[in-house]
Amino acid sequence: MLLEYFLAEFDHEMQTTRTLLARVPDASGNWRPHPKSTPAGTLAQHITNLIGFGALIAVGKERDVAPVGGPPYVPVPFTSTATMLDAFDTNVAASRTAIAGLTESALVEPWALNAGAHTIFSMPRAAVLRTYLLNHIIHHRGQLSVYLRLLDVPLPSIYGPTADEAR
Numbered sequence: 001m002l003l004e005y006f007l008a009e010f011d012h013e014m015q016t017t018r019t020l021l022a023r024v025p026d027a028s029g030n031w032r033p034h035p036k037s038t039p040a041g042t043l044a045q046h047i048t049n050l051i052g053f054g055a056l057i058a059v060g061k062e063r064d065v066a067p068v069g070g071p072p073y074v075p076v077p078f079t080s081t082a083t084m085l086d087a088f089d090t091n092v093a094a095s096r097t098a099i100a101g102l103t104e105s106a107l108v109e110p111w112a113l114n115a116g117a118h119t120i121f122s123m124p125r126a127a128v129l130r131t132y133l134l135n136h137i138i139h140h141r142g143q144l145s146v147y148l149r150l151l152d153v154p155l156p157s158i159y160g161p162t163a164d165e166a167r
Contacts, residue, residue: 024148028153046140054098057132058099063114
C-alpha cells in the first residue's frame, strides 16, 4: 500500500518537474541570479541527476560519492535542455522501474549515503526515497521556478495556476 501511494506521487511530481525543466532556455544555462547562486543549467541538470539516484536507492544498500581509493561521483553537466530532458526521461523510467520492484519489507531496510569513511546519513529506504529523492527534487524545482521567473520565462502550473496561465 505504501509503495502504491509513493509511486502515484512520484509520477505526479516527475511530470510536473519535467514540465518545468522543459522551460529552461539553452541560452540561460550559465545565468545565475547572484554570484553565490548555482547557474540555471547546473541547477536544472542537478534535478535530472538526482532522479537517477532513485534506482540506486532501490537496488542498493548505500551510495558512496567519494570512495576511498576510487573516483568521486562527478555529476553530468548541463549541455542543452533537449539533452537534459532525454536524460531526465531515462532516469525517471529507470528509477520508477526499480522503485516499483521494491517490497514493503525493503522499504524499511536501512540505506546510507557515504563520502568515503564518513556516513552523511543512514535511514530507512522509504525515508530516503521521500526526503533525499522527492523532497530534494521539489526543493530544487522551487529554486528553478524562481530563476525562470527572473528570466521572464512563463511558469507552468506546479500545484495550481500561475500568473502566466489563463484562469
